[in-house]
Amino acid sequence: MAETQLDDVRKVFTETDGNEIVAVNDVSIDIEDGEFLVLVGPSGCGKSTTLRMIAGLETISDGDIRLDDRVINDVPAKDRDIAMVFQSYALYPHMTVRENMAFGLEESTDLSDDEIAARVEETAEMMGIDPLLDRKPEELSGGQQQRVALGRAIVREPAVFLMDEPLSNLDAKLRAQMRTELQQLQEQLETTTVYVTHDQTEAMTMGDRIAILNDGELQQVGTPLECYHEPANVFVADFIGEPAMNFFDVTRRDADGDGAVLVNETLEYTVSADISTAIGDRDDLVLGVRPEDISIERSEGDQRRADGHTVPASVTVVEPTGDENIVYLDLGADRSERIIATIDGMSQVEAGDRVVVHVPEDAVHVFDGETNEALHNRRVESNEPRVPNV
Numbered sequence: 001m002a003e004t005q006l007d008d009v010r011k012v013f014t015e016t017d018g019n020e021i022v023a024v025n026d027v028s029i030d031i032e033d034g035e036f037l038v039l040v041g042p043s044g045c046g047k048s049t050t051l052r053m054i055a056g057l058e059t060i061s062d063g064d065i066r067l068d069d070r071v072i073n074d075v076p077a078k079d080r081d082i083a084m085v086f087q088s089y090a091l092y093p094h095m096t097v098r099e100n101m102a103f104g105l106e107e108s109t110d111l112s113d114d115e116i117a118a119r120v121e122e123t124a125e126m127m128g129i130d131p132l133l134d135r136k137p138e139e140l141s142g143g144q145q146q147r148v149a150l151g152r153a154i155v156r157e158p159a160v161f162l163m164d165e166p167l168s169n170l171d172a173k174l175r176a177q178m179r180t181e182l183q184q185l186q187e188q189l190e191t192t193t194v195y196v197t198h199d200q201t202e203a204m205t206m207g208d209r210i211a212i213l214n215d216g217e218l219q220q221v222g223t224p225l226e227c228y229h230e231p232a233n234v235f236v237a238d239f240i241g242e243p244a245m246n247f248f249d250v251t252r253r254d255a256d257g258d259g260a261v262l263v264n265e266t267l268e269y270t271v272s273a274d275i276s277t278a279i280g281d282r283d284d285l286v287l288g289v290r291p292e293d294i295s296i297e298r299s300e301g302d303q304r305r306a307d308g309h310t311v312p313a314s315v316t317v318v319e320p321t322g323d324e325n326i327v328y329l330d331l332g333a334d335r336s337e338r339i340i341a342t343i344d345g346m347s348q349v350e351a352g353d354r355v356v357v358h359v360p361e362d363a364v365h366v367f368d369g370e371t372n373e374a375l376h377n378r379r380v381e382s383n384e385p386r387v388p389n390v
């Protein structure tokens with residue numbers, strides 16, 4: 001167990017033509033002792049590079065990495081007391097499962113052969129791979145190989161586990177099963193874990209906290225629900241949640257009293273004083289609303305409600321997923337804007353239906369159109385935790 005800190009960590013790669021790539025740009029994260037932190041972001045955002053720097057497999061261009069307050073920038077990988085699990089499993093093909101698991105212990109500890117054998121057996125039992133101990137990797141399924149790769153990391157009892165997309169070679173069902181198992185295992189072992197994935201569902205369901213990276217820059221660190229309900233910016237709001245948040249470029253118009261109206265060619269959305277105050281005098285804005293917060297009603301003609309939170313629309317596509325319908329809609333008379341809503345699977349809505357879309361004010365997010373930073377996030381009732389749709 002160990003607290004792991006990244007302090008303004010930077011990685012610049014220099015290509016052969018001298019061109020510099022900033023893969024990781026001054027990233028600071030405090031990973032608590034025993035925490036399961038998920039590093040998530042799109043391809044090329046710097047996740048693996050960050051993990052490899054923690055592991056000692058990549059040098060650091062600037063900043064510090066600390067393990068329990070000790071700077072480990074120059075400590076060789078093998079002396080860091082960190083175990084890494086790769087997507088490719090990286091098992092030694094000529095060794096049995098038993099030998100694969102024992103190898104790391106022989107290299108990094110002074111344990112006797114008997115002690116090593118006992119620890120391998122014990123870990124194999126915990127991982128449910130004890131019947132496989134005398135097989136070679138080629139005699140194992142992908143899922144079994146992944147279990148062995150995890151077992152090989154666990155048997156070392158390291159201070160920190162680093163995992164780079166460890167489940168991505170498994171089929172969807174096995175992946176979901178392994179997610180739960182890994183989480184339970186980590187809770188039981190209480191070993192600080194940094195887990196890399198590009199899959200937001202994996203991040204949301206596994207992480208105590210998630211750290212969202214884009215283009216080498218840290219966007220937000222928080223619990224899954226914080227990142228979902230209180231995204232720091234448009235990138236996070238868009239990345240977390242499935243289907244993604246709907247966004248509309250709007251400008252501000254003063255309304256009667258303290259409120260404002262957010263407008264574009266299709267929308268006229270009235271907001272009350274607290275949102276208007278958060279917006280201030282900014283004029284370039286982005287209005288955001290999650291698909292699951294939208295409701296739709298059948299309607300003949302253009303029936304806007306007096307609250308200024310409705311807009312007429314027509315249904316273009318309905319995708320049933322079982323418990324819910326994902327509904328794609330064209331908004332307004334000119335149909336120049338689109339919106340996606342997720343509604344109850346029993347609702348009778350069909351392509352071609354004329355409807356009214358209702359967006360409650362307590363569900364809207366407003367972002368600065370220039371900086372993309374959040375100005376106002378949806379209201380969350382603290383006694384009413386909502387399960388995010390991921």
Ligand SMILES: Nc1ncnc2c1ncn2[C@@H]1O[C@H](COP(=O)(O)OP(=O)(O)OP(=O)(O)O)[C@@H](O)[C@H]1O
Pocket residue numbers: 013014015021022023041042043044045046047048049050198
């Ligand atoms: N050895 C290298 N030399 C030059 N550029 C590199 C090197 N390794 C990574 N990069 C660049 O650094 C950036 C971050 O790469 P990294 O592999 O960390 O991203 P990632 O988020 O893990 O992506 P993925 O999910 O696709 O694995 C990318 O632009 C990548 O091209």
